[in-house]
Amino acid sequence: MEQDVFDFWKFLAGIGIFLWGMHQLELAIKELGGKTFRNMLQNSTNTAWKGILIGTFITAILQSSSLVTLMVLAFLGAGVLNLRNAIGVILGANLGTTVTAWIVAALGFKLSVADFAMPFLGLGSLLYLFAGGRVTLKNIGVFSVGFGLLFLGLDFMKTSIEAVADQVDLSEFHHYGLWIYLLIGIIVTALIQSSSAMVVIILSAMSAGVIELLEGAVLIIGANIGTTITVGIGSLGGAADKKRLALAHFLFNCITGLLVFIFIRPLVTYTMLIFSIKDPLMELVLLNTILNMIGILIFYPFIGGFEKWLRKRFMADEPKGVSEFIKNVSTKVPNAALAALEKEIQLAFEKTLAFMANIWDGGNSDNNISIWRRILLQPKNLLQQYKELKVLEDELTQYHLALQEENLSPEEAQRLTSYMLALRTMVYASKDFKDVMHNIQDMKDEDDPIALEYFEKMKTYTFDFFNKLNAFIQQKEFDAVPPDWIGENSRQYKSWISELYNRIKTTQPEFPVSTLTNVIKQVISGLDNLGSSTIHWKLQKKEVIDVLP
Structure with missing residues (x-):
């Protein structure tokens, strides 16, 4: 019997379609409710704690930590947010972005994903094409298409991995230790520039039996660290505050990730025991959420001192010119x-x-x-x-x-x-x-x-x-x-x-x-x-x- 061959192009297309769907969702929500979220971010972040809550909520709705980061950088530069509260929003955004993993784990592997995506793609496309000058309807169409593309991309990744799951033997990596999975998570996430897409890949691999829960949890930690490279690249050549916020994001994810990595085995054991979760996919997304919550609890008491330390960094990159804001x-x-x-x-x-x-x-x-x-x-x-x-x-x-x-x-x-x-x-x-x-x-x-x-x-x-x-x-x-x-x-x-x-x-x-x-x-x-x-x-x-x- 002929063995299935890993369809690399189908897998790559799945990643591309998933990212494109996320992009379309971001555009649609930005148009439908972007001003509301901007006003909320501007008016409700007068303390670091409120910043964390608002950052979590807005990112959970927008499903784009990059869009939230853009808004934070803008309000930081405008003087509407100070650096301390902006750090709070970024911490919250890390927690809010885990909602994508919950949705995918709860729906993406329990249903026929392609069949689930088709109504959204069909109705959304028609609504966009025939909405005429009705901007709201067109944006609802874009949102629907984006949602459908997200799950269609998931189906492509899932089926391409499942096709060769029995042929993949990761046991040869075990003698290197768990750090190899940490490194893979960092590198792949940095390359595809999306932690959400990386989490979906990890969930697909777990669903196909390619990796176990422990390896998946370490890959998640790597993805959280790797996603900071996106913000870091975006800050290159930017103003001092932009670099300070990128450094804060990197240190938060890196320190939190490494601390959790050290205690990953007992953490996996105790969370499964305490929450009595039988589904390893749901256990993985829970660990992803707990990882970010631990980081918030670690960093929150030190935000004031952290802000003062950041203020002393990148002094040479303070913007030139007469204008200040x-x-x-x-x-x-x-x-x-x-x-x-x-x-x-x-x-x-x-x-x-x-x-x-x-x-x-x-x-x-x-x-x-x-x-x-x-x-x-x-x-x-x-x-x-x-x-x-x-x-x-x-x-x-x-x-x-x-x-x-x-x-x-x-x-x-x-x-x-x-x-x-x-x-x-x-x-x-x-x-x-x-x-x-x-x-x-x-x-x-x-x-x-x-x-x-x-x-x-x-x-x-x-x-x-x-x-x-x-x-x-x-x-x-x-x-x-x-x-x-x-x-x-x-x-x-x-x-x-x-x-x-x-x-x-x-x-x-x-x-x-x-x-x-x-x-x-x-x-x-x-x-x-x-x-x-x-x-x-x-x-x-x-x-x-x-x-x-």
Whole structure:
């Protein structure tokens, strides 16, 4: 009787179809509920423990630890998550990804897998092709196809291994010890770039009787270590925080895996005894879950110290440039990108106020200056401050162009437009002041009483305006219309010019009148632009933007 031959291409096709199915599931769930999960990740991870729970839940639903990792990296860079809580989410994601193994073990080897996959493939394909412009239905179709492909790939792997199960003798590996299976798990998982696919291969081999439970458990440990190579490769050339998170992921899986490997024999014995599981496949996925739970229990008490240690790593890879938040945030996660961009607008606002305040005070604060202004004032070269603001504008503009290429919702597109209008008018405000900063300094150094009088008037008015703006942006809720004081600048300009012309009818100032009127004009224009930028930033409604001057 002719022996069956191992169909390598069928096995390889099974891996490919399984991974493609996982990819389709990821895309569909990202479109169907990605924003909900991003909001949950953003709003519910204020502690490391909550991060672990949310990371577990989101990964269990999305069935993609790589997608969750992408979101974590984005929110970490945006400043929405700190490194400690991001580590918590990654620990939870490791636990959540074990759900795939539970589904496969519970369904994939109890049913006719190919027959189970066909309805999902057929109905999903038809739904995708004939859904027309109904995006939700199309995504449900993609989800169904992805689910079907996942189980079809499983069937290909399962049948190709079963065909030669009786011909495979792994006893020759036993004299090397269990570490050889650990090494195989690491290498194969690193090559196929998916721990979920590796777990399915291990379950298929166990189902066919190629390996026993103990070898399968060690292969699982190797798969958990091998999957960290995927994140490590993704972090190459990345920013410091990305590398820190990749290192945290590697150390978590590696340390946990090696500790469990040392005690794997008693662990297998006691779990089977305690849980009385008769099915070795279910025992294996239970061990996979326990492995990650042990890691969480080991690492959780030390997350604070672990974070401090990680902060000292990769210092040379800290992002360059003036911006602080967008450097670590992928535009592939628009919600996080917009959060980072808003923090950059706050930074631009502070830089603008610092530049304008230093023009009046030259970097020297006094007792009449409010606390927030004393924090902002820096004794820097004014032209250098202006240059930094322009560089920040260039960096944010490039980021804005990249973000525009993503699939933004109408609300996200409106926020993006508002932020960039705010940035542009802030820079206009700075330029208005830059153009007359030497004239302002001349007025301050003049002995002419009229020039000194208007210097003090404009300075006082400017800082009062700053205080109003600062109070405005600190509000938690905003009305749909701009505040009345935004429009006071034009009235103040007319008042000053009228008063000045009346004064020079009787007293001719030594300081050039044309320069004085130009300074008044530029100062008022700068404050107008600064006020408009704040409205664009905080009142992101089209009807408000349309009525701004």
